[in-house]
Amino acid sequence: MEELIRRAAADLAKAEYAIALTGAGISTESGIRDFRGPDGIWTKHPEAEMEAYEAYDKLRRDPKEHWEKILEPGSFFSLFDEVMNALPNRGHLALAELESMGIVKLVITQNVDSLHDKAGNRNVIEYHGGVSKLRCMSCNTRYRREEYDLQGLKAEGKLPPRCRKCNGVIKHDGVYFGEAIPSDAAHASLEAAWKCDLMLICGTSAVVYPFAQLPRVARDKGSGRGGRNEWGSHASGGSGVTIIEVNGEATPLTREGVSDYIILGKIGDILPRIVEEVRRVRG
Numbered sequence: 001m002e003e004l005i006r007r008a009a010a011d012l013a014k015a016e017y018a019i020a021l022t023g024a025g026i027s028t029e030s031g032i033r034d035f036r037g038p039d040g041i042w043t044k045h046p047e048a049e050m051e052a053y054e055a056y057d058k059l060r061r062d063p064k065e066h067w068e069k070i071l072e073p074g075s076f077f078s079l080f081d082e083v084m085n086a087l088p089n090r091g092h093l094a095l096a097e098l099e100s101m102g103i104v105k106l107v108i109t110q111n112v113d114s115l116h117d118k119a120g121n122r123n124v125i126e127y128h129g130g131v132s133k134l135r136c137m138s139c140n141t142r143y144r145r146e147e148y149d150l151q152g153l154k155a156e157g158k159l160p161p162r163c164r165k166c167n168g169v170i171k172h173d174g175v176y177f178g179e180a181i182p183s184d185a186a187h188a189s190l191e192a193a194w195k196c197d198l199m200l201i202c203g204t205s206a207v208v209y210p211f212a213q214l215p216r217v218a219r220d221k222g223s224g225r226g227g228r229n230e231w232g233s234h235a236s237g238g239s240g241v242t243i244i245e246v247n248g249e250a251t252p253l254t255r256e257g258v259s260d261y262i263i264l265g266k267i268g269d270i271l272p273r274i275v276e277e278v279r280r281v282r283g
């Protein structure tokens with residue numbers, strides 16, 4: 001592990017445009033369950049995953065009923081309430097430190113918990129939206145959650161919440177299964193994946209698209225030359241980019257040779273040691 005930490009620190013220190021991609025695994029040490037890990041929400045509650053898959057269709061069919069259901073205690077969305085009071089952990093703080101050192105230029109996260117913002121990162125794309133926001137389904141305007149008294153609207157029979165600009169239906173900013181990624185987040189993320197020369201991927205099983213396509217975009221740009229990683233697979237394409245995973249388990253990115261190497265273990269242990277080593281390398 002130490003050799004890989006030194007290798008990652010050296011790669012980060014010499015990168016021109018490093019970006020970080022994160023998933024639920026970076027927030028488990030803040031007390032927020034992930035989805036597909038051993039104690040994941042989908043692992044433990046497959047019925048909640050089914051409910052989440054159906055949520056978008058129900059919302060479009062009957063927004064009023066959808067909102068009345070998700071505002072009930074114990075609904076799938078109440079699982080997000082554990083998110084609102086969570087605090088960033090050493091993994092988030094390490095990425096914020098790498099941004100303040102001018103190394104990590106951007107974090108693209110699948111998480112809706114806003115913990116990268118709370119940790120101090122300024123350049124964050126919430127690829128799947130944010131639990132603290134609401135968004136108009138017609139004009140994409142985003143509102144802070146506290147700008148609407150949702151329980152009050154429910155009590156007065158005035159759901160769904162309506163956009164103050166275009167009167168469109170308001171939804172949670174979190175991207176539902178089957179819903180398109182907001183175009184601004186999608187475009188900016190694709191551009192960064194194409195531009196980066198180092199991608200640090202932390203805490204994602206890399207099975208949900210289109211997010212999981214971003215490392216492949218980075219890998220496939222450039223010469224298209226194949227390669228091998230220590231898992232013996234052939235990388236599908238390009239050079240000119242270093243892709244590093246930090247995760248509790250191997251992922252399709254590891255097995256398909258999309259990443260150059262994986263540092264297996266707890267993100268909260270590994271990232272601070274990488275930052276320490278970068279400081280040492282930089283002197």
Ligand code: APR
Pocket residue numbers: 022023024025026028029034035036037038040110111128203204205206207208246247248249265266267268
């Ligand atoms: N340190 C390192 N790895 C960890 C840690 C930790 N402390 N905790 C969990 N992990 C790993 C798990 O082993 C797993 O491989 O993080 C990964 C989390 O994977 P998922 O639970 O699938 O989360 P994620 O990849 O973010 O899911 C993507 O799926 O349901 C949707 O919208 C949801 O954004 C989410 C998307």
